[in-house]
Amino acid sequence: MMKKTEIDKLTDEQMLDQLREYYKEYEKLPRILDIKRGKNIAYRFGTWNKALSLALGEDKVTSRDVSDEQILSAIRELNDKLGRLPRLRESKYGSTARRRFGSWNNALERALGDDNVHVHHDYDRKKIVEGYKRLSKELGYAASSNDIVKDKRMPSLIYIRKEFGSIIDLANEAGISKEVVERWRDYKLQNWTPEELISGYKRLEKQLGRIPVSKDITDCKWLPKPHVFVRVFGSLTQMRDDYNLAKPNSGQSPISKKTLVRQVAEFYKEHGRFPLKREFASYSNNSIDVLLARFKTSSVYTVWEEIINDPYFKEIIEKR
Known part of the structure; x- marks a missing residue:
């Protein structure tokens, strides 16, 4: 009889949790090569897309059945919500809209009308400088990148940086010194x-x-x-x-593997899944590097596979 691999011992839900964790951490759909033993997961569910659909929902995986009007309506709603032109990556139908309408700018024009979408070739250097002066005057300080993004009257940052090099260069041309810009950047x-x-x-x-x-x-x-x-x-x-402040684990012996397993198990018991890297650091006060070093691996998924088969982990999970 063929011996089961560690991935085969995982339940369907534990496999799907890996996909959900990746999506939550990186905010994009994982490719089969992004997930350790992704081929095994695809085999378990029939196809990779089917696994993604079960983990994240059909709407996040495919947009084939979405009509043009649904895409345009979603863009309008996002525009109203943000109070500015949405970027492609901010829309759940961004890539679909670009394919469907030829470009993201075309999709914006179809959804919002030409008058509401910036056409960058209408902006010359003088007009941009005047716009930056006006915006800074309205704000009462040197306008930052975020201020420019929020102002519908200004062109995109990409266009500005291509034209001027940087926001500081634009400010200098508008008569605002670099020192003033940096002072406002560091006002906090x-x-x-x-x-x-x-x-x-x-x-x-x-x-x-x-x-x-x-x-x-x-x-x-x-x-x-x-x-x-x-x-x-x-x-x-x-x-x-x-300032002679206490350091994480200062004055203590290196944290044991059992302690790390307990911390992971407590998180798993509370949230029903393994922690993301940043969640583990916050939850246990140990960086993910400590965890990886203790388990002598560079892959967090290898750690999860080892922990899930640890009797101590199972004992904590099953304990009421």
């Missing part, structure tokens, strides 16, 4: 001194009851984003070194 940074950042970090550590990682700082509503810490201190590790 100016409001935080190193001492205030350290104080906020310690407060978050006390609130969490553990050492905060980058994800915790990102999720914290009253702290600036991690890049501010990086700009001030160089890195979170450097900050901890300079």
Whole structure:
């Protein structure tokens, strides 16, 4: 009798979870080669597309039955929701629209009308500079890339960068110095001194009851984003070194494989699936690299396969 491989021991739902995790992490459909032993999954469900359909839903996998009007209607709804012209990758029918209408711009024109879609050749350098001046004056500061994207009167960033090189070059031509642009880019940074950042970090550590990682700082509503810490201190590790703050696993022996299995099992029990890389780092306070190193592999899916067959994992999952 042929011996079962590790992938054969996985249930259908566990296989489909791998596809869902990939889609959630990368926000695109996985190809068969993107998933470890994808061919086995395709064989289990008959075809790769069928596996994708079962995991993610028919609408995310194929758009063959979608009419032109449905595509155009979806573009209009997305335009209203965003308050600006949607990009191809933001629409669930983006690729289909491009194939169906010849280009994404053609689809936008069909959906929204020529008057509402920027035709870039109507913009000369002078008009763009005047538009940037006007926008900056309305905002009260040097307009950023995000401000330009949100303003329907301005051409796309791709066109601007092709014409000027960068937003800073455009600002310079509009009479706004590089220093002013950078000052507005870092306006959040100016409001935080190193001492205030350290104080906020310690407060978050006390609130969490553990050492905060980058994800915790990102999720914290009253702290600036991690890049501010990086700009001030160089890195979170450097900050901890300079201010004698506790480090993840400092003063402890290397984390055991059993502990990692327990952490994964607890997450699995709570969410019904394995964690994404960023979720594991936030949940266990250990980076995914620690997990991979402990299991001596470079593939997280190999780790999941080993863990799912671990008796300790099964014991935690089955425990009420």
